[in-house]
Amino acid sequence: MALRRAVRGWLSRYASADVVAVGLSGGADSLALTAATVAEGAVVDALIVDHGLQDGSAAVAAEAARAALGVGVRSARVLTVRVRGEGGLEAAARRARYEALDDARAGLPVLLGHTLDDQAETVLLGLARGSGGRSIQGMAEFAEPWGRPLLEVRRAQTRQLCADLGLRPYDDPHNSSPAFTRVRLRTEVLPLLEDVLGGAAAPALARTAAQLREDGAALDAIAEELLNVASDGGALSVEIIATAPAAIRRRVIRAWLLSGGAKALTEKHLRAVDALVTDWRGQGGVAVGGAKPGTRLVARREHGKLTMAFTPY
Known part of the structure; x- marks a missing residue:
């Protein structure tokens, strides 16, 4: 199974202990990740962030915690945050979420359910910013403390795993709202690219990001040597x-x-x-x-x- 292989590989490369945390939204990606990580033998603490942006968000978070306990996590905690600050709702919610996860992880790496589809969207957003190769390197498989085992897994596969296990993921209405740029990329731009390019757009974007990260790491290493020489x-x-x-x-x-x-x-x-x-x-x-x-x-x-x-x- 693709998800279990992906998680198994990530744990073997990056996990220094058998205990990890998973950032769980209740959606299909993070729910499937939680189940796959438990199945691969890791001890999992589920961290659920309640952004409080919708009526009933507390109930959604509580249901996510119950689902996590049902697949065998060691613990499931709901973290309630206040979303505020500059940069729009998406950026403010992201900041609040990462701060809450970082505060609650107790030194553990936190696995996140970003998929190949998310990676492709991230690369397109970086292209729009036009700020160089670093902006289109996408998300790294591990950037301490954040782990992303599913970057080569398609979103459809996480939904299929949830269906196979009888899990009912939560569909956040924000994930289908055209008010958000990422949603329009997901529902309009990427499907058009897939149609025009014969279904290969998302994997190609993800491969490009991986290659740019490798190139960037090499250039950063050279730059670090020069920085040491030039520093006074x-x-x-x-x-x-x-x-x-x-x-x-x-x-x-x-x-x-x-x-x-x-x-x-x-x-x-x-x-x-x-x-x-x-x-x-x-x-x-x-x-x-x-x-x-x-x-x-x-x-x-x-x-x-x-x-x-x-x-x-």
Whole structure:
């Protein structure tokens, strides 16, 4: 069975112990993942996030917990969150969900039910952002603490497993609402691509993401070596990185900014800081994401070095 093979392989590659957590929504993907993980011999703690965005969400979460206990998990906990913040409902719900799972996992890796279909949607969203290869690498099979064993499994297979086991997954109405970009990709764009390209679009997108992750890992390793050479305390030598290929140089700059406290870096941020190296005309500093309240994180070129500091505004 494809799901059990996928979970078995993931556990053998990444699980350092026989205990894992599963992020369970009650939908077919995460419910099938939970059942397959239990069947493969792992001890599973199910973590169910109640976003509180719909009437009856508490009952849905409670039913998911009952289903998880029914397939043999060790424990099933419902985590109630408040969804708020910038970036729209999808982004705010995602932040709240991941924060709750991270707080509750007690040091365990958390398996998530993302499938090959989800991966294809993620790659298309990254293409729309147009922010380089990193944005279309998709989701990794393991990015600690998040594990995704089902990235080569189709969504139809998770539904079939639920049917085979007599499980009744919950169909979230948000997953069919055209108000969300990802839903329109799922229901309109990908079916059209599959029709035009003969049914191979989603696997091809997923393969492309995997290849780009491999390439990206190799480039990141080279960039890390250069970063070590170019670092001077908290500064970065312009002379050392200036002649590096752009793909390496920008990775060095990105890693350096992240080490200094930058967050939510965009391609615009990276190119502006890169211009301090390659197109130096005496321009001022570049404010990047990650500022503390009342301050901003600014990268500058000073005396042949890139420096950064939190400055008040």
